[in-house]
Amino acid sequence: MITKRTPADSAEALRARVRHRAMFGEWKLQAGRLEEACREWHGALDDYPHVQSGRADDRFRVMIAAIKPHLKNPYARELYERARPLAHSA
Numbered sequence: 001m002i003t004k005r006t007p008a009d010s011a012e013a014l015r016a017r018v019r020h021r022a023m024f025g026e027w028k029l030q031a032g033r034l035e036e037a038c039r040e041w042h043g044a045l046d047d048y049p050h051v052q053s054g055r056a057d058d059r060f061r062v063m064i065a066a067i068k069p070h071l072k073n074p075y076a077r078e079l080y081e082r083a084r085p086l087a088h089s090a
Helices: 011-030 034-050 054-070 074-089
Strands: none
Touching (some): 011 034, 011 054, 034 074
16 A cells, blocks of 8 residues: 655645554554554555654654564565665665
8 A cells, every 4th residue: 555645745734644554553463453553564664664753763662563473464574574674764
């Protein structure tokens, strides 16, 4: 899922969108909805490379840790593989 960014998207709005989508992913995983969580996290990853935010970095690290126990699931594995190259920036 690719989130379209417009020129009107401020840096603040991008940071907020990354954090909120990541938190939604965390909540969905806690509710046992792994595939929905992965969709939210993919949405967060769409914008993550375009923001500089310690809180977004924290959410990214939480996502990586939360998804590791689920790597046998193809959705979780795809997310993890997509996120790994971004890990150096977090």
